[in-house]
Amino acid sequence: MKKSIKVLAPTGGMGSGLRQDIFQQALLEKPDVIAMDAGSTDSGPYYLGTGKSKSSAIVLKAELQTYMRARAELGVPLVIGSCGTCGSDAGVDLVRGLCLEIAAELQQTVKIAAIYSEQNTATVIQALADGRILPLNPVRPIDQAHIERCSRIVAVMGVEPFIHALEQGADIVLAGRATDTAVLACFPILHGAPAGPAWHAGKTLECGPQCTTTPTEAMVIAEIDDDGFTLIAVGDQARATPHSVMAHMLYENSNPNVLVEPGGVLNVEAARYHAIDEKRVRVEGSLWTTSEDYTVKLEGAAVVGYQSVLLSLVRGPAYIARFDEWLASLDQVMRKRIEKNLDIGPADYDLQFRAIGKNSALGDLESQVGQPVEIGVLAIVTTPQASRTQDIIALLNPYLLHFPLPDDKELPSHAFPLSPPSMDRGPAYEFMLNHVMVIEDPLAPFRFDITTTGA
Known part of the structure; x- marks a missing residue:
């Protein structure tokens, strides 16, 4: 050179x-x-x-x-x-x-x-x-x-x-x-x-x-x-x-x-x-x-299904302190409801809940501890058909607004930061x-x- x-x-x-x-x-x-x-x-x-x-x-x-x-x-x-x-x-x-x-x-x-x-x-x-x-x-x-x-x-x-x-x-x-x-x-x-x-x-x-x-x-x-x-x-x-x-x-x-x-x-x-x-x-x-x-x-990337998301905010000391219990209960109830009300089996949809503000990035690897004031709950629904995705989102809507802790005798009111609280993302992709x-x-x-x- x-x-x-x-x-x-x-x-x-x-x-x-x-x-x-x-x-x-x-x-x-x-x-x-x-x-x-x-x-x-x-x-x-x-x-x-x-x-x-x-x-x-x-x-x-x-x-x-x-x-x-x-x-x-x-x-x-x-x-x-x-x-x-x-x-x-x-x-x-x-x-x-x-x-x-x-x-x-x-x-x-x-x-x-x-x-x-x-x-x-x-x-x-x-x-x-x-x-x-x-x-x-x-x-x-x-x-x-x-x-x-x-x-x-x-x-x-x-x-x-x-x-x-x-x-x-x-x-x-x-x-x-x-x-x-x-x-x-x-x-x-x-x-x-x-x-x-x-x-x-x-x-x-x-x-x-x-x-x-x-x-x-x-x-x-x-x-x-x-x-x-x-x-x-x-x-x-x-x-x-x-x-x-x-x-x-x-x-x-x-x-x-x-x-x-x-x-x-x-x-x-x-x-x-x-x-x-x-x-x-x-x-x-x-x-x-x-x-x-x-x-x-x-x-290479391929369509994995049609996806929509729904966002809710959970506040209140009792719900924040027992958030993991609340979310696990919500997840269990919703999966039963989806199968019973919509006749959609577990293999035909993907439902994820992301706790925004509570270890949502690192999960169990998170080392910093502290009590948040509120936690955003992002529900992500993916199915092979856009109409089925919308059905599940519609079923989720009232539960994310009012779902109580197992021993709560009154229905809480959580918060929707947007109206409507759900967003249609259309086709979702995955690396193949x-x-x-x-x-x-x-x-x-x-x-x-x-x-x-x-x-």
């Missing part, structure tokens, strides 16, 4: 907001590429199931305009992965359409490469028949029926599709579902950076300033060279330490020394970290090993696939569409 490569990651997720003041400081570092992730499975299967974006188009356009201005001024590529939250074809088209609007408004001539990652159902079924679909832990069952149930399947790409698009002269690369790390490692690898430092730098940058000790006051740049990389925290108050940089290998990763990516494995067991100053951390010793088989992770697909060509599962504005 003739010179070091600077990768600017202005955010850990496009659409989450942009600090313009810090971004302008970061541009003074003269990055060679602006790259970022735009998606995640953190918010559940709905976005993949529907193909919709979590982010507002207005917010995305405002951020994209800033990035496209900066890209043009510096003459560097803009690389964005997992467009539209889930990396669906519609998500790529959404961001592509916004870029075309901005290019017209700014009178920019740019070459935009769109990379689509949605998979044809028949292709995945054939890969299963060929023995090229392998499970990840925890192992989930898979057969043709599971694949056919998925409303949408994406393959998670590595660096090769990005590199292919950049080699075609793309100024802006907009990718479907991709590993966060690949989005940031692709440009350095294309320009000759060693794979170990490039992948490790990408992993460190994937969540933007989360690898610093001042995530609300920083942006991050990784400068990669032949021997390693230097993490630079940009911003007046920005700070980074060896500990903050090292710790990011634990993020969404079960082994802090090993990271499995498409085409290989990053090993940082021998990596060494030291502080150059309060804003810069030097990392050396990261190693990359090419895998015998090239695999891409598959993500936790598998990888073995492929021979890293480009084969993906489709490319390259457009030059004004051409």
Whole structure:
């Protein structure tokens, strides 16, 4: 590699907001590429199931305009992965359409490469028949029926599709579902950076300033060279330490020394970290090993049923003190009522009660104790038919408003914060696939569409 490569990651997720003041400081570092992730499975299967974006188009356009201005001024590529939250074809088209609007408004001539990652159902079924679909832990069952149930399947790409698009002269690369790390490692690898430092730098940058000790006051740049990389925290108050940089290998990763990516494995067991100053951390010793088989992770989502929720609030010292007893009694009574009044068996519906304000996040793992003033009770009902879901919700309504403790002689009045207290969520989705697909060509599962504005 003739010179070091600077990768600017202005955010850990496009659409989450942009600090313009810090971004302008970061541009003074003269990055060679602006790259970022735009998606995640953190918010559940709905976005993949529907193909919709979590982010507002207005917010995305405002951020994209800033990035496209900066890209043009510096003459560097803009690389964005997992467009539209889930990396669906519609998500790529959404961001592509916004870029075309901005290019017209700014009178920019740019070459935009769109990379689509949605998979044809028949292709995945054939890969299963060929023995090229392998499970990840925890192992989930898979057969043709599971694949056919998925409303949408994406393959998670590595660096090769990005590199292919950049080699075609793309100024802006907009990718479907991709590993966060690949989005940031692709440009350095294309320009000759060693794979170990490039992948490790990408992993460190994937969540933007989360690898610093001042995530609300920083942006991050990784400068990669032949021997390693230097993490630079940009911003007046920005700070980074060896500990903050090292710790990011634990993020969404079960082994802090090993990271499995498409085409290989990053090993940082021998990596060494030291502080150059309060804003810069030097990392050396990261190693990359090419895998015998090239695999891409598959993500698929399917409709699990039709869902509605109902919210009630429980107050009063007696009901708060004996809340667990009250909720268990309510649950038992309602299940009997559903079977008796609606003739719906236990296998034909899913009913959950969430105690909002009482260990609803951690359950039995909660370590902080204290007596809440009120507890929100969220009933979640899912059945295969929307009408059946509504029947159960209607049956629940008066009970969540007036259900008493077993020894209470008077009917209490709990509180509905909304009118009506129930909300129809429509189709509910679940993740169906936790598998990888073995492929021979890293480009084969993906489709490319390259457009030059004004051409």
